[in-house]
Every structure is written in structure tokens, then in C-alpha cells.
Amino acid sequence: MIVQQELNDFINTTKQLIQQELQKRLQNLDIPERLKNSMLYSIRAGGKRMRPVLLMASYEAYHHDREKALSAALALEMIHTYSLIHDDLPAMDDDDLRRGQPTNHKQYDDATAVLAGDALLTFGFEVIAADAYxxxxEKVQLIQLLSEASxxxxxxxGQMLDMEAEKKPVTLAELETIHxxxxxxxFRFAIHSGAYLSGATAEQLAYLDQFAHYLGLIFQVQDDILDVSGDPEKLGKPVGSDNENExxxxxxxxxxxxxxxxxxxYVQKAYDALYGxxxxxxxxxxxxxYFSNRDH
Amino acid sequence: MIVQQELNDFINTTKQLIQQELQKRLQNLDIPERLKNSMLYSIRAGGKRMRPVLLMASYEAYHHDREKALSAALALEMIHTYSLIHDDLPAMDDDDLRRGQPTNHKQYDDATAVLAGDALLTFGFEVIAADAYxxxxEKVQLIQLLSEASxxxxxxxGQMLDMEAEKKPVTLAELETIHxxxxxxxFRFAIHSGAYLSGATAEQLAYLDQFAHYLGLIFQVQDDILDVSGDPEKLGKPVGSDNENExxxxxxxxxxxxxxxxxxxYVQKAYDALYGxxxxxxxxxxxxxYFSNRDH
Known part of the structure; x- marks a missing residue:
């Protein structure tokens, strides 16, 4: 069993590595200042870097040299960040704040936010294609998996289905399909590609896909639970907003x-899949x- | 010298092939209906399919089997189409019509248009990664070139610089950088990747990059000329709008x-590069x- 300290160290080290590398890759781009600043703004806003952490954890379940998994982890976080920028746009969820800071289009403008998202999405594929390790x-496999997943x-x-389901009741099955x-x-890309790069067998990959399936659902259920019973201080946002927004x-x-x-x-099913x-x-x-018990 | 008939046949055959394959690939996607319809809507709106035509022509300058160049040509047109959808958004150029038809966000809504653009961009990379030929x-090289180009x-x-230059005067050098x-x-991706796939040498590729450079500029100068002196009937839009919009x-x-x-x-320099x-x-x-003398 991994002790809590070891887990925290792993999460913090990985977050630091990802943060530092994302900034470096974007800083090195010779591109219009406003575009670069807008991309960096959303990349710096941070967050839990959950997806790269999962990818690295999945990779290290079978292997130990981090370099090989880095570009996939960076591309994944770039694509996650692009999706947040576009989701926050007035045309979509129209959010003014993310993690307590102005959203990209509030800090810059709508046009810049559209372009920063487009740029991060495209650059994600370039980072994998240009990787040195x-x-x-492997590059083709990662790009195919990532383009399918995103x-x-x-x-x-998922985003389309979510918009269509707004303010009308859905069944449990429909809710699961959206999530x-x-x-x-x-999430599945994170787990699958990390294990793929570390040489996991086809059978192991099939079990890990199952694991990722349940892990994503655990994450979402806990999100919904926290919105009702969480601590607003720890969450950094008021509770009860889901209910208000129907x-x-x-x-x-x-x-x-x-x-x-x-x-x-779901936690039990995730354990079973890991065992397999x-x-x-x-x-x-x-x-x-950690995902199941998180308080923020 | 290629006779006019041969050129027209090549253009028409290629347009047909691209149109048919784009539709087939999108039709085959098992995705939310509204997203698919919105992607198909902009793909069907058509246009000159200039970029895939250039890619195929560049490929066939040295080689004759079309299959190998197809996925790059499809990805290129998908990415061009995504850029038009996002450029037309209210947040960007705010255009209601494109080629005489309602723009994607007018036909659907802003959120769907953002997602249709994101989807076409991402699917473009998938199409290359999943190619059978x-x-x-080759896939990695194409994906790297295409992600860098787009x-x-x-x-x-270019889009960012163009937005920043709006309604303020620029120098000739700045105008060229934007275009x-x-x-x-x-354009450069079209010419370069077609020739690369057909086995052109590094020296030939360097000349073709020069050619593409001038071809893109020829295209743009003619665009500006047509806006002043073109026939509104043939153009399908009023002339003089550039001047009105400063x-x-x-x-x-x-x-x-x-x-x-x-x-x-530029035409002479393009010829010289082709000779090289x-x-x-x-x-x-x-x-x-054809590009230099086009009337629409």
C-alpha cells in the first residue's frame, strides 16, 4: 500500500514538472505576444493537473523513466485547457470566473480566447509529433488515441450532448453517456496511453480501460456530491449552484x-479492474x- | 504545356473526390446528430477546394498513385473549413453569409459552430493518424507539418495579427506577414506535403517551398484586385467591401x-521556383x- 506521503510527493512533483514544461514550451514559441500571453494565462491558472498526474501514475505502474511519457502528458493538459477556454465562452457556458480568476475571454476578449483555444489544441498534436523520445x-498511436478521445x-x-441536455431532465444512462x-x-487516454508507453500487455490495457471508466465516474459523482455537501472555503466556490442551475x-x-x-x-469496480x-x-x-474522498 | 481542358479535368476530378470522401468520412462518424449536421453543413458549402487541389497537383508532379495523398488532402480541407467557421463567429469577423449561404453559427448557433470547428480540427489529425496507406x-511528418502550419x-x-491590424494602417511587409x-x-503545407509524399528530394522541396510562398501571395493580391475590379455576378458578392471596411x-x-x-x-518568381x-x-x-487570372 502506498502511504499518503508518497502519494502527495508524487502528485506535487508531477504537477511541478508539468507546470514548468508547459510554460517552457509556450514561452519558446515565436508567436504574436497577445496570443502567447492568452495561452499562458490559462495554462498558468493551474488547477489540479489531474490528467497528467493520472497519465504519469499509469506509466509508472509498469515503468520508471519519465521522459517518454512527458509529451503525451503535456498535450493532454493543453487539450484539457483549450476545452475549458472554449467552454467558458459567452456562446457556451458564459462563465466569468474559473478557479477564482477571470476566464480567458474576460481577461482578453472573445476572439483571443477562441484563438488561444484553437492554438493549444493544435499545439498539443505538434508536441507529440515533434517529441525526441x-x-x-508510438507517436501515431498516441495521436490517434488523443484525437479520438478529444x-x-x-x-x-460530450460537450454537445451536455448543451443539448441543459435544463431538461435526463436518465441515469444519458447522464453517464455525457460524462x-x-x-x-x-481520463481513459491518460490511463491507457501511460500504460501503453510503459509496455503494458493488451490484456492489462483492457483492464485499465475499465479502471479509467470507473475512475471518471467516481470523479464526477464526487463532484456532484461536493456541490451539495462540500465546504465552500475548501471548494473555492459556493455550494448549491448545480441545484440553482437545474x-x-x-x-x-x-x-x-x-x-x-x-x-x-464504482470504487470497488475500479479496484477489481486494477487487480486484473x-x-x-x-x-x-x-x-x-484520493478522487473518491477529495474535498475540493 | 498542360492544355486548359486537362487542367479543368484535374480540378474537377479532384474536387469531386475530395467532396465525396469528406462527406463519407463525416457521415460514418457515430456522433451527436446536431454536431454531425453542423460539420457536414460547412463541409458541403463547398468552395474551390483549392488546397486539396494544390496538394494533389504537387503530389502528381512526381508520382501518380492518388491514394497515398488523400488523407493529407482531407485533413487540410477539414482544417481550412474549421478556420472559416471560427473566423465567421460574432466574436471574430461576425459574418452572416459565406458563399451565399448562412454561416455555420447563423444556421445552427454560436456554441454549435465553436464545437463543429473544434471537431473538424481534431478529426483532421485523426484522419492522418488512422490512414491505411x-x-x-510519413504520418508523423505530415502531422508535424500540418500542426505547425495551422x-x-x-x-x-496570422488570424491574431489580422485582428490586431484591423482598421489601422500597416506596411507592405506587415501585410505580407499576415498573409x-x-x-x-x-498553401505551403499543400505543396510541400504532396511533394514529400511523392518522394521529392530535399532540394526540390526547398524550391517548392519558395513556389508556395509566391503562389500564396499571388492568390492574395488577386483577391484584393478582384474586390476592386471584379464582376459582382461572378464573384457572388458585391465589390468594394474591402475599401468600405478600411x-x-x-x-x-x-x-x-x-x-x-x-x-x-510574383508569377515570374513562382515559375523560376518550379523550374528549380x-x-x-x-x-x-x-x-x-489559373490563380493569377481567376475571376472569382
Whole structure:
């Protein structure tokens, strides 16, 4: 079993590495200042860097040399950041604040935010294609997985379904489809590509895909639970907003106890999948608990 | 010398192939209906399919089997189409019509148009990564070239510079920088990647990059000339709009005659580059004349 200190060290070290490398790659671009500043602004806004942390944890479940997994982790965080910038636009969710700071289009303007998102999305693929440590076969596999996960079949589909479901009731199955696309696909890429790069077998990869499936759902259920019962201080935002916005959530569909019990069920299934993948002693297990019990 | 009929046949056959394949690839996607319809709407709106035509012509200057160049041509047109959808948004150029039809966000809504653009951009990279005819090395090279050409160092930079230059006078050098990024980079990708796939040498590729440089400028100068002296019937839009919008154009900076003479100079330089690339008898030469003399 991984002790709490080891997990925290891993998360902090990985976050630092990702933050530093993202800034370096963007700083080095010889591009219009306003575009660069706008890209850097959203990259610096930070956040939990959960997806790169998962990718690195999945990689290190079987392997130990970090260099090979870095460009996939950077591309993943760039694409996640682009999706936040576009989601916040007035045309989409029209959010003024993210993590307590003005959203990209509030800090710059709508046009710049559209372009900064487009640029981060495109640059993500370039970072993998230009990597110095991966073989061509590995690059192609990563780019195919990442474009599938983030494009019209994956994250963009989820965003579309989410917009269409706004303010109308959905079934539990429909809610899961939205989340599996909107956030689950990038989680799956993180887990799958990390393990792929470290040489996991096809059987292990199949188990890890199952694990990622449940991990994404655990993350989302806990998100919905925190919006009802979380501590506004720790969350950095008021609670109860989902209810006010008539958002479709697990708590709304199942009640608070029902959601908590569904989460426990998912945690057990995630453990089982890790066991199948011979990764039950890895950081991934501690990260499952961390996601399930997080208070922000 | 290629006769006019041969050129027209090549253009029409290529347009048909591209149109048909783009539709097929998008139709086959199992994605939310509204997202698919919105992507198809802009893909079907058509246009000259100039970039795929150039890519295919460049490929066939040295080689004859079309299959290998197809996915690069499709990705290129998808990325060009995404850029039009995002450029037309209210946050950007705020255009209601494109090629006589409602723009994507007018036909659907702003959110759908943002997502359709994001989806086409991402799917473009997937189409290359998943191609059945290319080696992994070729895929990586194409993806790197295309992401560089269309991302923050290329097309997105051009769009940013263009927005910043709006309604303030620019120098001829600044105008060229905008065009070389905004449209020139995708032209260069078309010419370069077609020749690369057909096995052109490094020396030939260097000459063809020069050729693409001038071809992009010829295209843009003619665009500016047509806006002043074109036939509104053939153009499908009123003339004189650049002047009304105080747009920076070659005609504004050099006068109509000055722009025409600069275009002739570029045509000669494009010919010279084709000669250096041993491609002076190819379709590319006819396409240069076609671009230079086009009336719409």
C-alpha cells in the first residue's frame, strides 16, 4: 500500500514538472505576444493537473523513466485547457470566473480566447509529433488515441450532448453517456496511453480501460456530491449552484445517499479492474481513494 | 504545356473526390446528430477546394498513385473549413453569409459552430493518424507539418495579427506577414506535403517551398484586385467591401496598377521556383496562371 506521503510527493512533483514544461514550451514559441500571453494565462491558472498526474501514475505502474511519457502528458493538459477556454465562452457556458480568476475571454476578449483555444489544441498534436523520445509508431498511436478521445467521437460529443441536455431532465444512462464523453474520454487516454508507453500487455490495457471508466465516474459523482455537501472555503466556490442551475447531477437523480452508495460501488469496480491489470499496488489505487474522498 | 481542358479535368476530378470522401468520412462518424449536421453543413458549402487541389497537383508532379495523398488532402480541407467557421463567429469577423449561404453559427448557433470547428480540427489529425496507406514516419511528418502550419506559429498567428491590424494602417511587409501566416502556411503545407509524399528530394522541396510562398501571395493580391475590379455576378458578392471596411489590401497600399505589376513579378518568381524543382511542366504551372487570372 502506498502511504499518503508518497502519494502527495508524487502528485506535487508531477504537477511541478508539468507546470514548468508547459510554460517552457509556450514561452519558446515565436508567436504574436497577445496570443502567447492568452495561452499562458490559462495554462498558468493551474488547477489540479489531474490528467497528467493520472497519465504519469499509469506509466509508472509498469515503468520508471519519465521522459517518454512527458509529451503525451503535456498535450493532454493543453487539450484539457483549450476545452475549458472554449467552454467558458459567452456562446457556451458564459462563465466569468474559473478557479477564482477571470476566464480567458474576460481577461482578453472573445476572439483571443477562441484563438488561444484553437492554438493549444493544435499545439498539443505538434508536441507529440515533434517529441525526441518516442518512436514514430508510438507517436501515431498516441495521436490517434488523443484525437479520438478529444474530437467529435469523444470530448466534443460530450460537450454537445451536455448543451443539448441543459435544463431538461435526463436518465441515469444519458447522464453517464455525457460524462463518459465529456470527461471520461480524456481520463481513459491518460490511463491507457501511460500504460501503453510503459509496455503494458493488451490484456492489462483492457483492464485499465475499465479502471479509467470507473475512475471518471467516481470523479464526477464526487463532484456532484461536493456541490451539495462540500465546504465552500475548501471548494473555492459556493455550494448549491448545480441545484440553482437545474443541472443534471447524480445527486438530483439518486439523492445524496444514493449517489454515495453508487460511488462506493464504482470504487470497488475500479479496484477489481486494477487487480486484473496487476496494478493493484500502484499509485493508481491511492489515486482512486484520493478522487473518491477529495474535498475540493 | 498542360492544355486548359486537362487542367479543368484535374480540378474537377479532384474536387469531386475530395467532396465525396469528406462527406463519407463525416457521415460514418457515430456522433451527436446536431454536431454531425453542423460539420457536414460547412463541409458541403463547398468552395474551390483549392488546397486539396494544390496538394494533389504537387503530389502528381512526381508520382501518380492518388491514394497515398488523400488523407493529407482531407485533413487540410477539414482544417481550412474549421478556420472559416471560427473566423465567421460574432466574436471574430461576425459574418452572416459565406458563399451565399448562412454561416455555420447563423444556421445552427454560436456554441454549435465553436464545437463543429473544434471537431473538424481534431478529426483532421485523426484522419492522418488512422490512414491505411502511409507509414508511421510519413504520418508523423505530415502531422508535424500540418500542426505547425495551422497552429500558433502559422494560421492562428496570422488570424491574431489580422485582428490586431484591423482598421489601422500597416506596411507592405506587415501585410505580407499576415498573409503568409493566415493563408500562406496552409498553401505551403499543400505543396510541400504532396511533394514529400511523392518522394521529392530535399532540394526540390526547398524550391517548392519558395513556389508556395509566391503562389500564396499571388492568390492574395488577386483577391484584393478582384474586390476592386471584379464582376459582382461572378464573384457572388458585391465589390468594394474591402475599401468600405478600411481593410488593409495590396490595392490600398500600391494602387491597382502597382498591385497588378507586383502580381506579375510574383508569377515570374513562382515559375523560376518550379523550374528549380524540375516541376515546370506540371499542373502546378497551369495552376499558377489559373490563380493569377481567376475571376472569382
Amino acid at each position: 518516442l518512436t514514430s509508431e 474530437g467529435p467521437k469523444g470530448m466534443v460529443a 463518459l464523453n465529456k470527461t471520461g474520454e480524456l 443541472k443534471n447531477t447524480y445527486v438530483r437523480l439518486l439523492g445524496l445517499e444514493g449517489a454515495a452508495s453508487m460511488k462506493q460501488d 491489470a496487476n496494478a493493484e499496488t500502484s499509485l493508481l489505487k491511492s489515486l482512486t481513494d | 502511409l507509414t508511421s514516419e 497552429g500558433p506559429k502559422g494560421m492562428v498567428a 503568409l501566416n493566415k493563408t500562406g502556411e496552409l 481593410k488593409n489590401t495590396y490595392v490600398r497600399l500600391l494602387g491597382l496598377e502597382g498591385a497588378a505589376s507586383m502580381k506579375q513579378d 524543382a524540375n516541376a515546370e511542366t506540371s499542373l502546378l504551372k497551369s495552376l499558377t496562371d
